[in-house]
Amino acid sequence: MQIYAEKSKKLVRELKTSKWLPPYNSGLINEISTEITELHGKVVESLASQNDNLAVLQAGCIERNKRGVLAYLNYRASKLESLRVENGPTIPPHYSHQLSSDEVDYFRKYSALLQEYSSKVCEFVDITADLVPPKDLFIEVRVKEEIGDIVLPVSGQVTFKKNTAQLVRREEVASLVRQGVLKQTK
Amino acid sequence: MSLAEEILQLEAALRREKVCPEILNFESELVNKVVTAIESKQKLINSITIETIEQQFETQIYQLDLDRIKYLLSNYLRTRLFKIQALAFTIVITNKADMLSRKELAFLEKYYIIKTNLFKKSFLLKIPEEFRSIDHEDHSTSPDTEPEMNKHVFIRALDTIGNCKLPNGQTANINKDDIYLLPYSLIKPLIELKKIDLI
Structure with a gap:
């Protein structure tokens, strides 16, 4: 005998197996969708043969499956949202192959939406700029990864060479610090 | 009300928002005042021409002070946005939208669309049509976790x-x-x- 709604339980459990997110399991989602379609056929059958109790049970399995998949997708989406806020508008390469193309698309749309909201509230405030209370205007950073020349809004052109230390404006490099490219030393 | 008092009030509002399990009324008047203050101060700081070391030092102190006010404001707005995201379906279904500011409402509307689109494309379009809806009134199938009112x-x-x-x-x-x-x-x-x- 087949046990229904086992697969959606497995899907939700998968979320716990990874530090960030497990690879997107489209195969299992497709299997669950097939199971739902199959169950739907059975509900119709049971109703036709006036077996109402069985129909209620089968419909319950469908709802449970659906709830499981939605919880899975919702949890993943919320992880993407925190990634956007903490890490800036790009997905780090080692994260991107854990995601489905729809999720990458969602990340991009969400990122634009957040940007739009932030700029509408006040032109001088970026709501994702400071996640901890700012203590100094300038911070000392050590460069962990080679960046080379970049242009910052106030300081102008700055050269970040690997393993050098520099004094820079906090707000301009905040996202680089959070990405781990720069490390704050003081 | 002086700016110092407004900031204390904003701090209190932030604290309330952080602690409360559901979304509270948007402090629109307070936020407007703080936003105006930030704008005028930032313009003032930007307009100072720095000639001496003392002036430079002074501007930096002003800027840091202003940055801390900005932090407070963005933390308040961010805390609310996160709650709105977590409760998006509940807010839409239970019509709690009057607790939000107009900008937050615009955010929520678009957010709701991209979120439901994600669900549709990844999953809902693959199942029979009768089961696709996710915004039943009793929100039995809503993907949100309801606010923990007895916290x-x-x-x-x-x-x-x-x-x-x-x-x-x-x-x-x-x-x-x-x-x-x-x-x-x-x-x-x-x-x-x-x-x-x-x-």
């Missing part, structure tokens, strides 16, 4: 409240400035009456 919160009485019946049958005599740890659902009406503050 215990710390409160400080702003006024003498008198006897208050606790869920375990006992009564508590709450005087002004008393601090209690109580379930949120019990003291919710008192917050709206501004008789207590969440801390």
Whole structure:
């Protein structure tokens, strides 16, 4: 005998197996969708043969499956949202192959939406700029990864060479610090 | 009201928002005032031409002070946005939208669309049409976790409240400035009456 709604339980459990997110399991989602379609056929059958109790049970399995998949997708989406806020508008390469193309698309749309909201509230405030209370205007950073020349809004052109230390404006490099490219030393 | 007082109020609003399990009314007047203050101060700082070291030092102190106000404001707005995202479906279904600012509402509307699109493309379009809806009134199928209304919160009485019946049958005599740890659902009406503050 087949046990229904086992697969959606497995899907939700998968979320716990990874530090960030497990690879997107489209195969299992497709299997669950097939199971739902199959169950739907059975509900119709049971109703036709006036077996109402069985129909209620089968419909319950469908709802449970659906709830499981939605919880899975919702949890993943919320992880993407925190990634956007903490890490800036790009997905780090080692994260991107854990995601489905729809999720990458969602990340991009969400990122634009957040940007739009932030700029509408006040032109001088970026709501994702400071996640901890700012203590100094300038911070000392050590460069962990080679960046080379970049242009910052106030300081102008700055050269970040690997393993050098520099004094820079906090707000301009905040996202680089959070990405781990720069490390704050003081 | 001076800017210093407004900032204290914003701090209190942020604290309330962080503690409360559901979304609170948007402090539109307060936020508007702080935004205007930030804009004028930033313009002022930008317009200073730095000639001496002293001037440079002074501007930097102003800028840092302003950055801290910006942090407070963005933290308040961010805290609310996160709550709106977490409760998006609940807010849309239960029509709680009047608690939000107009900009937050615009955010929520678009957010709701991209979120439902994600669900549709990844999953809902693969199942029979009868089961695709996710916004039933009883939100049995809503993907949100409902706000935990019985969560215990710390409160400080702003006024003498008198006897208050606790869920375990006992009564508590709450005087002004008393601090209690109580379930949120019990003291919710008192917050709206501004008789207590969440801390």
